[in-house]
Amino acid sequence: ETNKVSSRNTDNSQSFQRAPSRIKVEKKLTETHSYNSLQGSLRYDYYNESCPLAEKIVRTTVHELFNGRRNVAPALLRLLFHDCFVEGCDASVLLDAADGIASEKDSPPNESLKGFDLIDIIKLKLEKECPGIVSCADIVVLAARESVLLAGGPFYPLYTGRRDSTVSFQEVATYELPTPQDDLSKLIETFASRGFDQRETVSLLGAHSTGTIRCKFFFNRLYNFSGTQEPDPSIDTEFLSLLRSKCNRSQTSSSPLSISPSLSPSPSSSVNRLSTASFKDPVMKMDYEGPGTGFGTVYYSSLLQGKGLLFVDQQLTAGEETETWVRAYASDVSLFQRDFGLTMNKLSNLQVLTAPMGQVRLNCRKVN
């Protein structure tokens, strides 16, 4: 186990805006709030001297990629979650299997993770500009921030200076990443173990406003909920028909329990997962009401109508406190955007590695 600097940000009182001028907002927040003492040796604009164009390169590359394929944004956002939740934001999720390394990519919850090729593209550009300077862990958080903006979410400031791990944590990924079948208490417990309270947990799940979910992850809710041969009674009836029409028994090839940790891991981790992933299963779009319907609000108002896709999503309305936040976010988009920015910032700072620990990997898939 590597040593990590615990850098949990406890001062979340500042208000983040959807910012037209990111530099101004970032500088202001940095000047007025003592992030430095809270975040180890992460710094505002860490690459200012060593690679001044670093953040701009990440930004423009993500935009270019997004213009080619819209699924770039959800892929990069999910990648951040799966990196940071497993022993911190250290790019451990990017390591391929190698001698002595059992890759996190081969753990069941990561089986459908995408975006590794996108990180490679960004890294290649950064290596050309300033070799050996910008860590893969910083690329993951910066690319996710850009993706949130492109998906219609808020801007939030980020410190940089993360370093990359030299180890990967396949077991942790297998057993500690949440699953779609988790109930409310399990969900709360998992997020609390990473320092997120209920309000923060509810806001983070707002990430499920964008992207797609394969039918197999909620298939049992449609046809055979908890072995009853009946649908999940919490699903709105009309929505149930819609979901059943998208996800019928003949199309959905794999078992609804196929994300269970007991299943064998996915094959080779070196495939280009974004462009070659040809999932047999049909998918449901998270923004099924149409793109541009608002990052956040639609997700929460759908939950209030019994239209959550995953069981775990719908569970947010099963507890008094979580339901209060679902209601608040459904009716107040700026409250959601502010909270989401804060929690994404906090997620991006989980247990980071800073110098002299870790390394700056030259190839994000391999230890130097």
Ligand code: HEM
């Ligand atoms: C209880 C917690 C969570 C569970 C069980 C969960 C599970 C899932 C599952 C099963 C999918 C569909 C994958 C597929 O069809 O291949 C998914 C997609 C996604 N998740 Fe989560 N998730 C959780 C929390 C989060 C959080 C906290 C974030 C980000 C902050 C996030 C971001 C995403 C995104 C953006 C997608 C769409 C990916 C794409 O379209 O490429 N999820 N999630």
